Amino acid sequence: MNENPAASDWSAARGEKWRAQLAGMEAMITPVDEPLIRALHLDAPCRIADIGCGGGWTTLEILRRARAGSVVHGFDISPALIELARARKRSEERAVAFEIADMATAAAPEEPYDQLVSRFGIMFFDDPPAAFANLARWLAPGGRFAFAVWGPLAENPWMTTVREVVAEIIDMPPPEPQAPGPFRYAEADKLLVLLDRAGFGEMEVGDWRGALPIGGGLPAAEAANFALASFSSFGELLAEAGDEELNAARQSLTARFSRHQQEGAVRMDACVHIFTGARLGYRQEE
Ligand SMILES: C[S@@+](CC[C@H](N)C(=O)[O-])C[C@H]1O[C@@H](n2cnc3c(N)ncnc32)[C@H](O)[C@@H]1O
Numbered sequence: 001m002n003e004n005p006a007a008s009d010w011s012a013a014r015g016e017k018w019r020a021q022l023a024g025m026e027a028m029i030t031p032v033d034e035p036l037i038r039a040l041h042l043d044a045p046c047r048i049a050d051i052g053c054g055g056g057w058t059t060l061e062i063l064r065r066a067r068a069g070s071v072v073h074g075f076d077i078s079p080a081l082i083e084l085a086r087a088r089k090r091s092e093e094r095a096v097a098f099e100i101a102d103m104a105t106a107a108a109p110e111e112p113y114d115q116l117v118s119r120f121g122i123m124f125f126d127d128p129p130a131a132f133a134n135l136a137r138w139l140a141p142g143g144r145f146a147f148a149v150w151g152p153l154a155e156n157p158w159m160t161t162v163r164e165v166v167a168e169i170i171d172m173p174p175p176e177p178q179a180p181g182p183f184r185y186a187e188a189d190k191l192l193v194l195l196d197r198a199g200f201g202e203m204e205v206g207d208w209r210g211a212l213p214i215g216g217g218l219p220a221a222e223a224a225n226f227a228l229a230s231f232s233s234f235g236e237l238l239a240e241a242g243d244e245e246l247n248a249a250r251q252s253l254t255a256r257f258s259r260h261q262q263e264g265a266v267r268m269d270a271c272v273h274i275f276t277g278a279r280l281g282y283r284q285e286e
Helices: 013-020 022-038 057-065 079-088 128-137 157-169 188-198 220-230 234-241 243-258
Strands: 047-051 071-076 096-100 113-119 139-150 200-213 265-279
Touching (some): 013 079, 022 139, 047 057, 057 096, 079 096, 128 188, 188 265, 234 243
Parallel strands (some): 113 139
């Protein structure tokens, strides 16, 4: 497992890892749902597709806030995550469905969606121009999208603090901002250009800044364990290095996190870009 998971990693080991850490990861990033869902247009019944839905938390949250008559479908490349999302769905939630799909290439449905949404699910495509052109086909002309991606590393100490601690103990390759990975669109212009070329327009980028409860609200030592086990490939790299290195990382991160602990929970600052826009009319070549 490397630091830059591609789609193929997510369909296997990375998806399993997200599933194993799901409760803590979802509780940690749930503050992002509010600005992301606010960026959707839920004032009338509509069809919404959640891209890279993972365990389906946001998909279900959207369904609960959407107007009666709406349908919300979650798509993810990881069979393990789709299985879990399906199990979470309550029997009366008939307007929600979860499907395994590689959204970079999956054929568009006969009836395209009115809105696309994604919480951190669109940064892992192997061929982003082709993948975003494919996503455009999933949206009806004039249909809208709202995508959340991580902002600059410098404004996301929840991640850089952990990376710095690990890099003090073992050799870490430098981050690869061009490769698939969570911070790939930290420079918003990169994604704006891709979306524009794929046929999207009327685009805006809003930034959400706030504090994320590490692991959902854990004290420093537990938060350090959670971060090392869940974020990126730090846990795997430290396990390869040995017990001494892992213990040193735990201690050092616990000390760093304790400076950010209040009322028993470590909270670290984060910055998220929320991209919104619409699919423009059909292009001539279609
Ligand atoms: C960081 S997780 C976010 C999951 C979920 N949206 C959430 O916020 O809880 C990224 C998700 O994108 C999915 N993913 C990555 N590449 C994908 C692709 N090509 N097609 C569909 N899903 C993909 C992964 O399997 C994973 O569930």
